Amino acid sequence: SALTQPASVSGSPGQSITISCTGTSSDVGGGYNYVSWYQQHPGKAPKLMIYDVSTRPSGVSNRFSGSKSGNTASLTISGLQAEDEADYHCTSYTSSSTYVFGTGTKVTVL
């Protein structure tokens, strides 16, 4: 079953927002820290923003940070900018050696 994310989150430029991603002990809350976050602009392919819960790929702004507590992972975007307006998807490795995505969150910059 898909991980649970809020349908939408909004914030003003310069503010910080946090997107949650709730799963179970078979995925997010499992014994491995394999949660990732993707950014997707309309009509575009997803872009990896965070992997291994909190690691940023080369070239990704340090305004993006990730964390995890129990069955819930979180993505925080600080210093919100207009270009951050996009859909965000979390994903987790599972105990079945598969991956499961979240329901997706639309971020709006007011």
Place this chain on the structure above:
Amino acid sequence: EVHLVESGGGLVQPGGSLRLSCAASGFSFSSYWMSWVRQAPGKGLEWVANIKQDGSEKYYVDSVKGRFTISRDNAKNSLYLQMNSLRAEDTAVYYCAATLVATAGYFWGQGTLVTVSS
């Protein structure tokens, strides 16, 4: 520069078959796990399948098990997805993705649209 280019999408009738291909360049294809991820119109992402570097391990989402087969040809730097017994709910953009780390995809293609309809 990394390039992943999907092809093979199109319109197919329910119950039909389609084979997607993904041509890779700009990186050491044989060193990467490869995945297929799909996105139905207006919906979120759904991981479909992945395959280990040497093809020895393959995993599938339950909804496609027994219908879809993932494969790769390291000599041709190519990934494939054979899709049989297609259903309307398989309609989606299918993305090819490559990764060295434990995630669905580090590098992504631009996707190919599969439409299952009569």
